[in-house]
Amino acid sequence: MADTSATMEASYMQPPRGIENDSFGSSQLKRHFLAVSACFALSGFAALVYQTAWMRQFAIVFGTAHLAVATVLAAYMAGLALGAYLIGRLMHRIRRPLLTYAVLEAGIATCALAIPWVLAGIRWLQVVILGGQAAPPDSAGFMQTAFYTSVAFIALAAPTAFMGATLPLLARYAVQRDQQVGPRIGLLYGLNTAGAVAGVILAGYLLVPNFGLFGTVLTGVAANFLVFLIASGLSRGAEAAQSVSNRTVKSASDANRAWRWMLPLIAVSGANAFYLEVLWSRLLNHVFGGTLIAFTTMLATFLVGIAIGGSVGGRFAKTKQRAGYTFALAQVAIAIGSLTTYLLIDTIVPTSADLAQSILMAAIIMLPSTIFIGATFPLAVRNVVIDERDATVGTARVYAWNTVGAIFGALLAGFYLIPALGFSLSAKASGLVSLLLAFASLLFLCDKMRTQLVSLGIAIIAVALFYDAPRPENLLRAAVNYGGKEVNEIFYAVGRSATVMVLDVDGRFEMRSDGLPESTIYRIGSPPSKHSQYWLTALPAIARPEADDLLMIGLGGGVALEALPDTLATIDVIEIEPEVVAANDALAELRRRNPFEDERIRLVINDARSALSLTSKTYDIIVSQPSHPWTAGASHLYTREFLQLAKSHMNDNGVFLQWINAQYVNEELLKTLAATMADVFSNVRLYQPLPNVLLFLGANGTLDIETEIVQSKSLAEFAHNDYRQVGIASAEDIASALMLDNDRLRLFAAGAIINTDNRNMLATHSLPRGDGMGAVGLRDLLRSRDALLHRDGTAIGHLGDQLDYGYIATQLVQTRFEQRAFELARTFNGSSVQYLIDGIGYASFGQSAQAQQAFAEAVRLDATDAAATFSLIKPYLGQIGTAQSYTRLEAAAAALPASALAVVRGWQAGQRGDWEMLRSLDAELADIRATDLWYPIGAKLRVDWRLAFAQSSTDSGYGQQGLELLDGVLAFYWNFDLYVLRAACAFVADxxxxxxxxxxxxxxxxxxxxxxxxxxxxxxxxxxxxxxxxxxxxxxxxxxxxxxxxxxxxxxxxxxxxxxxxxxxxxxxxxxx
CATH class of the missing domain: 1.20.5 (Single alpha-helices involved in coiled-coils or other helix-helix interfaces)
Known part of the structure; x- marks a missing residue:
């Protein structure tokens, strides 16, 4: 045994085989080292390609709730630490480190190829263990957390452990002399990180958008196998294998006591580095908008700094003492960089949406600190390692401790510290940690540093007492230009996944998530309106009036929940960010309606996909209004697989509604979403209630809303007041919003790419700057298939004159679809309807003379057209029956239907101040249909006499009645006189x-x-x-x-x-x- 040990120790002291013998010169050695270094850069490339793809693949299964994302990230990093630890323990058994490295690279590639099958198994196991729950569960349940943690680690343990083992393993090959410890480790670390930069850029900018997740993984696999081939070939020519006994390695490590201090310090340093990364990412999301490009750019910038720092830091790591002192200086520099950039961050917010400006900002913020963060690793290795014999074990230990620290830093930052402290205190805390690390480094790693310790102590106290950076308001509001509008903050909170703000912007509340618009919320006392978000629940509920159970995906501002019909029994709402709920709570007393007062609503804090996977509950209506499709928390809710999941949770006659904003998509993406809906549902329609708002309605049963309303009058009988309050009272209101019926939607989407989990086009190609089609581009794109303009053979074509197109035109003009109204008129070419619609259009532009000519022509063509006749005589209502009247005017008035004549008589009574007469007409005025063009005047007359009675009798009850009547009108007719009248009623009603x-x-x-x-x-x-x-x-x-x-x-x-x-x-x- 002694002889064996002596032989091994002697072998250890000899030059490595094939390196310093005559047949293998130093120039060839350098070439081999350069080749190995290139391989290691390629390894870093593959690792970040995998991370980019895997984070999205795992999010599909686990969901994007912060707990799930953090669990996957922790499992990934834990595998790296485990690999470094194990290779350090097993290194004495490895004779050929370069060949072992090659085998590990092949192992990574093999594991990567197996990940899709592993995820399929996890999905199955998830349903078996956690599925079948009676209702969608919250994300914070113990079983769910334990399951995610365990399976994520098991799934990623092998490939990430192999990754974590590579740097310590190559340290064995690369370091031959003591002087090489710092420089060589730093160089390898820097090159590996530089490869990672290339990997994340290529994956984010090219691979994921164009080849999907699996294509991205295959690129990483190809890189790993290429490394395997190169490294295995090199190992045959120059293998730096060294036979080191366990005793010798242990002796070398134990001789260095510095690791007792350095390892905890590098762990805390790693924690602080990832704390800063999370902080910077959260801040820069307000500029980049949470896109894949944003993730790519921020991570690449962070890694660029690490790569530079690692390479440069190694040059200062020549001796232990120098390394310890430089480590302390690096920590001071990190503190200065992070604290200074946070102070200046509000002054460098880009003035435009130019990507180059945003990248420059990210570089200015991150690089000053990340360069020094990168330098800490080779400095720590040099401080721990005594000489070249200890390089492998020392590198492994530093890597493992640093990675474990990073795990805790990322988890603590995202879960607790940043949400609890906010951005400013988080920046201050990170700077203090860096200064404390510098102080501890000087105290425990360096000798005779009393002056420096005193100076650092003073600096720490000064920062703790006096550093008070303001919140970066320009940054937090960078996503929107308010154009000089008055803006007041109502709510602000840094959540686990997003920063949530509610701002009072020119009288309305706007909810923003990481600066992106989520919802507009009206104040208490506001009149009803045709708010697009009301349609999210109203449209599917009208399509299925018998519905009992509704699921809302995404709470947002809660506006869609303000007008739910009483017929619904249960309403489940899934929201991923708790602070969005808190923001709604903060508005409870300020908003027009507080949806949380509805006891039917049940809130679930979870990722929608994960929550649905774990429940057996089914719904009659599912409404999907998550955040924008490019954001990490919502992107996977626009794919075919999610639609299929939602469909599996719908009852037989259920309906599904999907929201999208036209400002953020182009023609290709809109067709992709349409094709995806059509691929999953047998019947799909596209509605456009307001210019930029698109609602896809899907079902496997029938969708013939307008016909059902016309034939059954169901809307007039069902939840009448609920829908009037949101501007829907007739089939015409639905028909005016119909853009594509099922047949035309399928023609529109023919040949488009299906949006899938693997290739999520909406996640990677959306236009977060709002420079998509918009209202004009959308109109031009859909004009040729518009179901309202080309009615023959469409869902509403057979209704013919059962629809009131004059009323439809008023709604189009009112909702800024003037061009569509003009084109609708052309479909009635030469008829009275054409001139009626033209007159309505002219009137909307204040062109009274042209409007009168159009109405006169409509009456000439069809004297029985009551809408045209009333529109023609409307300016002269006060003259009818008076000396100023004339025969043609009287004749036209006499030809009106009874309800319109009641308006004429009521107008005359109002002019005379005959309120009793006007009161006697109330029943007739109440019978006017909402689609009659004299409806708003009838409603005004009904309010006039009540207001007069209230003023004469001081009975505020009449004022309240007037308010209620007007609130049943204003969502259809946005009329100045009616708003003023409402103000008067509100005044007398106190x-x-x-x-x-x-x-x-x-x-x-x-x-x-x-x-x-x-x-x-x-x-x-x-x-x-x-x-x-x-x-x-x-x-x-x-x-x-x-x-x-x-x-x-x-x-x-x-x-x-x-x-x-x-x-x-x-x-x-x-x-x-």
Whole structure:
């Protein structure tokens, strides 16, 4: 035994076989080392290619809840640490390290090829162990957490352990002399990281978008096998194998006591590095928008700094003492870099959406610190390693401790510290940790550093007491240009997966997630409106009036939950970010309706895909309105596999609704989403209630909403008030939003790429800057297949004159579809309907004379057209029955239907102040259909007499009745007179909030007309100028009088400012005209 030991020790001291003998010169040795270094760079390339793909593949199974993502990341890094630890323990048994390295690379490739089957097994096991729950579960359950942790580690243990073993293994080959420890380790570390930079850039910018996840993995596999071939070939020519006894290795390690301090220090340093990475990523998401490109760019920038630092740091790691001192200096530099860049971050926010500017910002923020972070690794290795004999074990130990620290840093940062401390305190805490690490390094690793210790101590105290960086407001709001609007913060929180803000922007609440718009929420007292988010629940509920159970994916601002029909029994809402729920809670007393007051709603905090996978519950309606399709938390909710999962949780006659915004997609992506919906559901429609809002409605049963409403009158009988409050009261309201029926949607989507988990086009090709098609591009794209314009053979074509196209035109014009209304008129070429619609269009632009000519022509062509007749005589209602009237006017009025005649008589009674007469007409006025063009005037008359009674009797109940009547109209007809009338009713009903909001909406409507007038798209008449300005000033005076001793509230001042500004702009416009 002694002889064997002596032989092994003697062998250890001899030059490595094939390196310093005559047949293998130093120049050839250098070439071999360069080749090995290139291999190791290629290994880093493959590793980051895998990480980019695997994080997305695992998210498909585990979901994107922060717990699941963090679990996968921790398992990945734990495997790296395990590999480094094991290779350090087993190194004395390895005779040919280069060949072993080659085999490990082949093992990584083999494991990567097996990952899809491993994930399929995990998915099956997940359902077996955790599935079948009665309702979608939260993500924080113990069993779910334990399952994710264990299977993620098992799935990734082999390939990541192989990765973690490679650097210590190559240290055995590369380090032949003591002087090479720092430089060679630093060089290998830097080259490996440089390869990682190339891997993440290639994967994020090219491979994932164009070849999908599996194609990306295959690229990594090819790189690994290439390394295997090169390294195995090199091992035959120059294998730096060394026979080192276990005793010798142990002796070399134990002789160095520095590791007792350095290893904990490098662990904390690793934790702080990943803490900073999470912090920077969270901050820069507000600039980059959470895209794959954002992830790629931020990670690549981080790694560039690490690569530079690793390579340069090794040059300063010549001796243990110097390495320890330089390690301390590096920590000081990290602190200075991170604290300074956070102070300056708000001054370098890009002024445009240019990617180059964003990349430059990321470099300015990250590189000053990451270069020094990268330098710490070779410095730590040099400090731990005594000489070349200890290089492998020392490298393994440092790598393992550093990686374990990184695990804790990433988990603590994402789960606890950053959400608890916020951004500013997190930056301060990280800087203090770096300074404390520097202090500890000088104290325990260096001799005679009293002056430096005192200086550092003072610096630590100074930072702790005086460093007070403000929150980077410009950065947090970088995603939106508010254009000088008044902006006030209502809610702010740094959540686990997103930063959530609620801002009061010009009178409305806007919820933002990492700066991206999520929802607009109206204030308490606001009038009803045709809010696009109301359609998310209203449209499928109208399609399935018998529905009992609804699932909403994505809470957002909760607006879609404000108008749920009473017929629904249960409403489950899945939201991934708890702070979104908290933001809604913060608005509970400020918003028009608080959805959480509805006891049917059950909130689930989880990733929707994961939650659905674990429940057996089925639904009649599933509404998917997650965040934008490029964001990490939502991208996997737009794929075929998710739609199939949702479909499996739908009852037999269930419906599925998918939201998308046209600003963020181009023609290719819209066709892809349409094709994906059509691939999963047998019947699909596309609705467009507002210019940029697209709603795909899918079902395996029938979808014939308009026909069912016309034939059964179901909408008038079912949840009547619920839908009137959101602007839906008839088949015409649905038909006006129908863009593509099932047949035309399939023609539109023919040949498009299906959006899949493997190749998620919407995740990689969406347009987060909002420079997609938009309303105009969408109109041009869909015009040739528009179901409303080309009715023959479509879902509404057979309804013919059962639909009121005059009313449809008013809704189109009101919702800014003027061009579509014009084209609708052309489909009735030469008929009274064409001229009726043209007249409605002219009137919307303030062109009264042209409107009257069009209405007159419509009546000439069809004297029985009541809508055209009423529109023609509407400006003269006050003259009918008076001396100013004339025969043709009287004749036209006499030809009107009874409900329209009731409006004429009511108008005359109102002019006379005969409120009792007007009151006697109330029942007739109440019978007017919402689609009749005289409906808003009938509603106004019903309110007029109530308002008069309220003012004369001081009975506020009449004012409340008037409010309720108007709230049943304003979602259909956005009318200035009705908003002013609502303000009056609110005043007498003692509803100050409703008064202020009515005044605000009245002013905003006028302001939009002024904007159109400035653009030459609206013409104010002199009478309209005078009456409108007078009423706005009247509202202003009433607000000023309401102040009392306590003064005006902030909202009252805001509304007052809006009113006065609008009047001022009108006066300027009148002066220029």
């Amino acid at each position: 509803k100050p909030q409703a008064f202020l909001e009515s005044a605000w909406w009245a002013s905003e409507l006028v302001a939009s007309k002024v904007d159109k007038a400035v653009e030459g798209k609206y013409a104010f008449s002199q009478a309209e100028y005078a009456t409108t300005a007078s009423r706005l000033l009247g509202l202003s005076r009433e607000i000023e009088r309401s102040g009392g001793a306590g003064g005006l509230s902030s909202r009252a001042l805001q509304v007052l400012g809006m009113l006065n500004d609008t009047v001022h702009r009108m006066q300027q416009l009148a002066a220029t005209n």
